Amino acid sequence: MTVQEGLKKLDALQRKMAAFDHAAGMIYFDGVTTAPKGTGANRGETLAILSEEAYKLSAGEETGALLDFLHENEAELTPEQKRMVEILRKDFVETRAIPMEEYVAYERLTNEAEDVWHRAKIENDYAAFAPYIDRIVAAQISMARHVEPDTDPYDYRLGRFEEGLTRAACDAFFDELRGSLAPLIRRVQAAPQLDDACLHGHFPLDKQRALSDWLMDTLGLDRAHCGIAETEHPFTTSFSRYDVRITTHYHEENFASSMYSVIHEGGHALYDANTDEAYAYTCLGDGVSMAIHESQSRFMENIVGRSRAFVSLAAPKLRALFPQLEGVDDEALYRAVNRSEPSLIRTEADELTYCMHVMIRYELEKKLFDGLLTARDLPAAWNALYKEYLGVDVPSDREGVLQDSHWSSGLFGYFPSYALGSAYGAQMLAKMRETVDIDACVARGDLSPVTDWLRERVWRFGSLMKPGVLFEQAVGAPFDAKYYVDYLTEKYGALYGL
Ligand SMILES: [Zn+2]
Structure with a gap:
């Protein structure tokens, strides 16, 4: 692959990522604005599939190889292209550093926590929400250590x-x-x-x-x-x-x-x-x-x-x-x-x-x-x-x-x-x-x-x-x-x- 070919792929990759973000964002926006009350499960189903595909795009092997290649050939990139590779690589490294099952468990935890918090706030029931705070903090400390072991x-x-x-x-x-x-x-x-x-x-x-x-x-x-x-x-x-x-x-x-x-x-x-x-x-x-x-x-x-x-x-x-x-x-x-x-x-x-x-x-x-x-x-x-x-x-x-x-x-x-x-x-x-x-x-x-x-x-x-x-x-x-x-x-x- 030449650098020019790599850059073409980088452009296509980012356009695809933007399209997934657009779709997921629009579905979320619809959910909080005009969607009827009973449509949440359908959105959840679609968003789960979209986010899995988006995850594969940003953290997949092919993406990793492309970003590494461009990083190695940094001297031939413009400042803009260099920064794109830097941002996407950072994202890639972070996502890959966290074991898949831990990442999935965390997503599930925060999904549940948002729901519990919502009810807890309405009912003024802090005790119901409290355990989630400790669990989220523990999960975040663990994930931070995977990504940057030497950072607080x-x-x-x-x-x-x-x-x-x-x-x-x-x-x-x-x-x-x-x-x-x-x-x-x-x-x-x-x-x-x-x-x-x-x-x-x-x-x-x-x-x-x-x-x-x-x-x-x-x-x-x-x-x-x-x-x-x-x-x-x-x-x-x-x-x-x-x-x-x-x-x-x-x-x-x-x-x-x-x-x-x-x-x-x-x-x-x-x-x-x-x-x-x-x-x-x-x-x-x-x-x-x-x-x-x-x-x-x-x-x-x-x-x-x-x-x-x-x-x-x-x-x-x-x-x-x-x-x-x-x-x-x-x-x-x-x-x-x-x-x-x-x-x-x-x-x-x-x-x-x-x-x-x-x-x-x-x-x-x-x-x-x-x-x-x-x-x-x-x-x-x-x-x-x-x-x-x-x-x-x-x-x-x-x-x-x-x-x-x-x-x-x-x-x-x-x-x-x-x-x-x-x-x-x-x-x-x-x-x-x-x-x-x-x-x-x-x-x-x-x-x-x-x-x-x-x-x-x-x-x-x-x-x-x-x-x-x-x-x-x-x-x-x-x-x-x-x-x-x-x-x-x-x-x-x-x-x-x-
Ligand atoms: Zn603001």
């Missing part, structure tokens, strides 16, 4: 979501955040509180749907390639850069919940839809990591969406859709959507207290992986940290340790991405401000200078570079949590008159 298992988990991330880096980051934000949160709480009564009332769903359309257009999403649907929990999925879907959840009594979900998911969608066209149907065509992805969604949601300029831009539209806002001025709306209050639920947390929720989960995960904590003592440890970090009492496990689905699906090591992404976004803001008058362009309803900046420095690269490299190149400096702390201190200091 929790570091391995972190690296799966953010290539190169370690607990040492996370510890330093979170220490700095905690040290600065905990006193700020206390001062905000001691100050006169902001009024968000105008966000509550009755907001008809058809009007909220019209608002979603306006928001997607304003963000610059191409509606021919980006759809919106309604689900229990909002999310974004992309089948390729040409077909991106976001979802939201409408609450009739509060329009801001869906409004900011749409902007958040819209940020993810912009990233996915704006990777370089040359990377379509290859492993470079996706966003590079969870933290970089969250940096884009939280940038749009908070830094842009909760800015004075954006709220003023949206205000006339909001008043036209919801007449009860007639007498509410722009400043009152701005203050309402930025109200901060320590609370129980991460997904409903405000911009200032959000990272505390993440830190709590991070501290607990480390202890679970280090064997310093077992599932039995997890709720007590959870509740104690909520009291310590946020000053709130947790009334039930449903509103406590059972609230997130992540652990039931095995996403240990994932949570830090949310906080890291928020901090990445703040540093990007500082850099962007050097050349873009963000407030001025947002105020006149033209976000393109902002999105052009992000496309040029982040989106178009897809997975070409490792996340840390991409980030440093985008902002021209190493990551520094100071930008995030400064951003929050300035914003909330002004809002609360500190």
Whole structure:
């Protein structure tokens, strides 16, 4: 085989992988949006067959031989081709390192755990779910040792979501955040509180749907390639850069919940839809990591969406859709959507207290992986940290340790991405401000200078570079949590008159 022939095969392989992902993703998406209730078993059957075929594609002998061949002839590859081989080989090695029966048992375990968690949350029955936490952690430690015997298992988990991330880096980051934000949160709480009564009332769903359309257009999403649907929990999925879907959840009594979900998911969608066209149907065509992805969604949601300029831009539209806002001025709306209050639920947390929720989960995960904590003592440890970090009492496990689905699906090591992404976004803001008058362009309803900046420095690269490299190149400096702390201190200091 010549290198040219090998590259042709690589292209065909990736197109096939993309097609399997498309099919499986579409079936999943249908399941959580419009499929009738009784159709799950059929989907399960199909997905099992598709995933087996996809597994053979990514971890089969033929694929291994092709990737080895191209790796040996790396000198003849372009940087893009080299990175494709690197990503696919990593995947191949990881999958092959785990014994088949262990892998299958783990898949079964998490499938079961998701189901049990669902019921446990509804019934507030932590005891039913607890054994799964211990079993999933044990399985993940074992798998981590197969793949990277010399790496700390929790570091391995972190690296799966953010290539190169370690607990040492996370510890330093979170220490700095905690040290600065905990006193700020206390001062905000001691100050006169902001009024968000105008966000509550009755907001008809058809009007909220019209608002979603306006928001997607304003963000610059191409509606021919980006759809919106309604689900229990909002999310974004992309089948390729040409077909991106976001979802939201409408609450009739509060329009801001869906409004900011749409902007958040819209940020993810912009990233996915704006990777370089040359990377379509290859492993470079996706966003590079969870933290970089969250940096884009939280940038749009908070830094842009909760800015004075954006709220003023949206205000006339909001008043036209919801007449009860007639007498509410722009400043009152701005203050309402930025109200901060320590609370129980991460997904409903405000911009200032959000990272505390993440830190709590991070501290607990480390202890679970280090064997310093077992599932039995997890709720007590959870509740104690909520009291310590946020000053709130947790009334039930449903509103406590059972609230997130992540652990039931095995996403240990994932949570830090949310906080890291928020901090990445703040540093990007500082850099962007050097050349873009963000407030001025947002105020006149033209976000393109902002999105052009992000496309040029982040989106178009897809997975070409490792996340840390991409980030440093985008902002021209190493990551520094100071930008995030400064951003929050300035914003909330002004809002609360500190
Ligand atoms: Zn997100």
